[in-house]
Amino acid sequence: MNVCYKPARLEDKQRLVRRVQAYIEDEASDSFGELALALFRFQYQAMPALQRFWSSLGAGPDSTSHWRDIPPVGLSVFKRFELFCGQEVARRFATSGTSGRGRGTSLFDAQDLELMERAILANAAGSLFQDGQKTRFLMLVPSEPDAPEVIMAHGMARIAARFGLGEPVYAVQQGRLLEREALNALRTWSDHGTPITMIGGSFGFVNFMERLTPETTLRLPPGSRLLDAGGFKGRSREVNRFEFMDMVEASFGIPRSHIFNLYGLTELASQFYSQGDSPKRPPHWTRALVVDPLTLEEAGPDSRGVPLLFDLANVSRPLAILTDDIAEPADNGGFHLLGRASGTAPRGCSLNLERLL
Amino acid sequence: MTIELKGFFLPGSSWPSTVYEQEGCRILLPRLSPDGVRQAVDRAMETAADTLPAYSADDLASIFDQTAARWREPSEKRRRISRAIAGLTGLSPEVVEASIEVEQSNCNREDILAAVNRDLGDHRCLDGFVPEDRLGGWTRAIGPKLTGAVLTSNVPGLSYLSIVRALVVKSPLVAKLSRFEPIFGPAWLETLAEVEPRLASCVAMFCWPGSDPELEEAMLEQAEALMVYGGPESIAHYRQAFGRRLRLVEHGHKVGVALIGREALSDERSAEELAQRIALDTAMFDQRACVSPQILFVERGGLPTRSFAALLHAALNRLAEELPRSATTLDTAAGLAQEINLESFAAAQDPGKEILTGAGGIVVHESEPVFQGVLPLRYLRVCPVEGLDEALEIMAPYATTLQNVGLAAEGRALELAEKLARLGASRIVAPGSMHRPSMRWKHDGLAPFASLVRWTDMEMLDSFGGSP
Numbered sequence: 172m173n174v175c176y177k178p179a180r181l182e183d184k185q186r187l188v189r190r191v192q193a194y195i196e197d198e199a200s201d202s203f204g205e206l207a208l209a210l211f212r213f214q215y216q217a218m219p220a221l222q223r224f225w226s227s228l229g230a231g232p233d234s235t236s237h238w239r240d241i242p243p244v245g246l247s248v249f250k251r252f253e254l255f256c257g258q259e260v261a262r263r264f265a266t267s268g269t270s271g272r273g274r275g276t277s278l279f280d281a282q283d284l285e286l287m288e289r290a291i292l293a294n295a296a297g298s299l300f301q302d303g304q305k306t307r308f309l310m311l312v313p314s315e316p317d318a319p320e321v322i323m324a325h326g327m328a329r330i331a332a333r334f335g336l337g338e339p340v341y342a343v344q345q346g347r348l349l350e351r352e353a354l355n356a357l358r359t360w361s362d363h364g365t366p367i368t369m370i371g372g373s374f375g376f377v378n379f380m381e382r383l384t385p386e387t388t389l390r391l392p393p394g395s396r397l398l399d400a401g402g403f404k405g406r407s408r409e410v411n412r413f414e415f416m417d418m419v420e421a422s423f424g425i426p427r428s429h430i431f432n433l434y435g436l437t438e439l440a441s442q443f444y445s446q447g448d449s450p451k452r453p454p455h456w457t458r459a460l461v462v463d464p465l466t467l468e469e470a471g472p473d474s475r476g477v478p479l480l481f482d483l484a485n486v487s488r489p490l491a492i493l494t495d496d497i498a499e500p501a502d503n504g505g506f507h508l509l510g511r512a513s514g515t516a517p518r519g520c521s522l523n524l525e526r527l528l
Numbered sequence: 529m530t531i532e533l534k535g536f537f538l539p540g541s542s543w544p545s546t547v548y549e550q551e552g553c554r555i556l557l558p559r560l561s562p563d564g565v566r567q568a569v570d571r572a573m574e575t576a577a578d579t580l581p582a583y584s585a586d587d588l589a590s591i592f593d594q595t596a597a598r599w600r601e602p603s604e605k606r607r608r609i610s611r612a613i614a615g616l617t618g619l620s621p622e623v624v625e626a627s628i629e630v631e632q633s634n635c636n637r638e639d640i641l642a643a644v645n646r647d648l649g650d651h652r653c654l655d656g657f658v659p660e661d662r663l664g665g666w667t668r669a670i671g672p673k674l675t676g677a678v679l680t681s682n683v684p685g686l687s688y689l690s691i692v693r694a695l696v697v698k699s700p701l702v703a704k705l706s707r708f709e710p711i712f713g714p715a716w717l718e719t720l721a722e723v724e725p726r727l728a729s730c731v732a733m734f735c736w737p738g739s740d741p742e743l744e745e746a747m748l749e750q751a752e753a754l755m756v757y758g759g760p761e762s763i764a765h766y767r768q769a770f771g772r773r774l775r776l777v778e779h780g781h782k783v784g785v786a787l788i789g790r791e792a793l794s795d796e797r798s799a800e801e802l803a804q805r806i807a808l809d810t811a812m813f814d815q816r817a818c819v820s821p822q823i824l825f826v827e828r829g830g831l832p833t834r835s836f837a838a839l840l841h842a843a844l845n846r847l848a849e850e851l852p853r854s855a856t857t858l859d860t861a862a863g864l865a866q867e868i869n870l871e872s873f874a875a876a877q878d879p880g881k882e883i884l885t886g887a888g889g890i891v892v893h894e895s896e897p898v899f900q901g902v903l904p905l906r907y908l909r910v911c912p913v914e915g916l917d918e919a920l921e922i923m924a925p926y927a928t929t930l931q932n933v934g935l936a937a938e939g940r941a942l943e944l945a946e947k948l949a950r951l952g953a954s955r956i957v958a959p960g961s962m963h964r965p966s967m968r969w970k971h972d973g974l975a976p977f978a979s980l981v982r983w984t985d986m987e988m989l990d991s992f993g994g995s996p
Contacts, residue, residue: 173877220873220876220877223876223877224872224873224876224877226876227872227875227876228872243869244869244873245865245866245868245869245870245873246866247866247867247869247870248869248870248873250870251870251874252873252874252877463861464858464861464862464864464865464866465856465861465864465865465868475858476858477858477862477865493865493866493869495862495863495865495866496862497858497859497862
């Protein structure tokens with residue numbers, strides 16, 4: 172791993188963080204484009220490795236005048252380089268091993284964590300809890316102490332702390348689902364008529380629901396909701412979104428309007444929610460373009476591409492990220508996620524790079 | 529007009545099939561049950577028992593030559609099949625046709641007999657006992673009662689080779705075709721049937737998706753040998769499931785490299801010629817074959833290695849007009865974009881590293897030599913080395929993955945070949961010929977015919993034994 176970080180000037184960073192925080196809380200306080208370019212200029216100065224990359228592509232403070240033209244850093248880069256310009260590292264999250272290139276890390280200082288928390292909570296308040304409902308939380312993700320390197324465990328714990336009634340119940344321990352505990356919690360809360368939020372990995376829900384019998388199937392109280400993330404990655408049966416929602420409706424009585432999916436990346440501080448059948452909606456401090464991965468040109472309305480993501484809450488890490496997931500553009504800057512990256516190379520009998528690393 | 533093509537070859541009766549449509553062609557796939565597979569295997573074996581003993585190895589080699597000849601020249605059938613394979617694999621039709629031509633040029637009588645003779649001494653030992661001087665007696669080679677094969681899709685036209693290898697040792701063949709390209713094998717057998725109908729009926733080719741233990745068992749329960757092409761998972765699977773019972777001839781995934789001595793880069797013209805040759809080795813099979821080069825170790829001291837990288841890049845671009853690259857799926861493009869992004873990022877940090885991208889392919893010039901494979905999309909990694917011995921040291925930990933080595937080091941070839949042989953290379957060849965492995969090559973370091981047969985020797989004969 173190539174470690175490429177030096178702390179930025181504290182006052183420069185603090186000024187930017189405050190601006191971004193204000194913008195997250197009030198969209199009218201700033202302009203996305205200007206803030207993105209300010210962040211670009213800051214990162215250009217603060218991360219020499221990033222500066223060299225951007226310069227090699229002809230991008231820089233003098234030549235780049237629109238956020239759209241900021242060259243993105245590929246997810247693959249995080250597996251080989253640690254890019255960071257924060258102060259003392261407070262948390263180190265592990266990126267997932269998509270595309271078989273091994274894992275990387277995403278670093279946060281205390282201020283970055285606080286900014287991320289604000290982004291997470293603002294985003295959840297605008298989507299998952301836009302109705303202001305308070306609920307109990309059943310977590311099918313590991314707790315933070317159990318999985319300190321998993322950014323989703325961190326983010327979900329923040330959401331449960333803000334929007335939850337009482338302590339969340341964690342029904343996953345050491346990667347195993349505690350089925351009986353989960354069902355007991357759901358029954359107890361249902362008996363009291365308390366709405367419930369279930370949060371977990373998509374594959375975990377599929378495995379959970381496939382083990383339910385007609386006797387254990389539940390109708391959760393009105394206002395209950397479910398949030399899944401992360402796809403299947405061979406850890407459960409692959410089901411498409413519609414089948415997934417049908418299963419949730421049949422297993423828990425949660426209507427589609429209350430089924431949410433979250434697209435998140437360890438490399439970013441913000442996430443993208445969708446509700447029911449609707450597309451992912453980038454919160455106002457982010458942008459998601461669906462692009463041709465090789466030319467970075469935006470895909471037309473009926474074509475597919477990969478999400479190119481801009482996140483203003485990524486102050487100490489590159490703000491523009493190129494993913495290798497498959498997506499389709501939707502209206503008003505939204506997108507539909509069609510599949511996570513498979514990392515498949517063409518079929519050859521030449522051994523490819525993944526095998527040799 | 530939609531073309532209909534069969535993804536199986538099961539002579540003797542009409543088989544129920546399912547159809548899937550693919551870019552203007554309908555591919556028929558057999559609907560298989562274990563019993564259906566058993567019947568087809570029995571039929572091939574019965575036909576073989578009646579038929580194969582009547583042919584000499586020499587006859588068979590001639591028949592295969594005649595069959596291949598019909599594929600060596602452009603024809604309507606070849607164009608049609610090539611277009612269909614292109615649709616299935618993403619390769620360009622031009623690359624498919626060129627690959628078929630390269631493969632079929634290999635399949636002539638002289639080369640087949642020479643290859644058998646390399647392995648077995650005298651090909652006539654497949655027809656009956658032959659005298660063997662070194663034994664001081666007589667010897668006879670017997671092919672398997674039944675040979676199995678598991679085939680892949682990456683090299684268009686390669687599925688014929690298993691047919692030739694099994695039948696020439698007088699063994700019927702049952703094969704599982706790749707579901708990603710199940711049509712060339714059956715098409716070649718149709719041609720064989722035109723040349724020699726009975727012979728084609730000694731082969732049965734099936735296709736089913738993924739792994740199906742019941743169908744695999746049904747196909748292979750009577751087999752004595754199995755040729756397996758495939759990736760590490762597939763090889764491990766067949767080894768585990770059949771390795772104890774069958775003789776396995778494994779053709780796993782491998783890496784091709786080239787070693788370029790400074791003498792080959794002494795002047796611009798020679799460097800240019802070399803770059804063109806390596807570009808052709810790369811473009812043929814669109815770099816999906818194990819013979820394709822991926823990593824080039826280039827000795828410093830001749831033309832600057834970066835200039836050579838630029839020549840390679842230019843040569844790949846020129847060649848893309850004649851042999852267009854594969855269509856890129858979004859999934860592949862997404863992976864390639866990550867690779868380019870990472871290499872560009874790394875190159876920006878390292879003045880000795882450079883990435884050249886373009887319509888014809890990608891060339892990465894490293895500042896330090898590394899043994900790191902590439903995405904097989906016409907993508908070459910140029911690693912400068914002080915001396916070619918340095919390349920050997922870097923390759924050593926990966927020796928088991930090594931296959932073809934393109935060697936350009938006049939005057940030192942034998943010395944380097946000795947070291948490469950000890951390391952594990954199975955074919956050393958001039959750049960420009962990497963893509964044309966001959967029928968005579970001991971494929972993947974194995975003896976392809978000797979691996980199939982068993983032997984009966986007659987020795988120490990005297991008047992009681994009845995000398996032949």
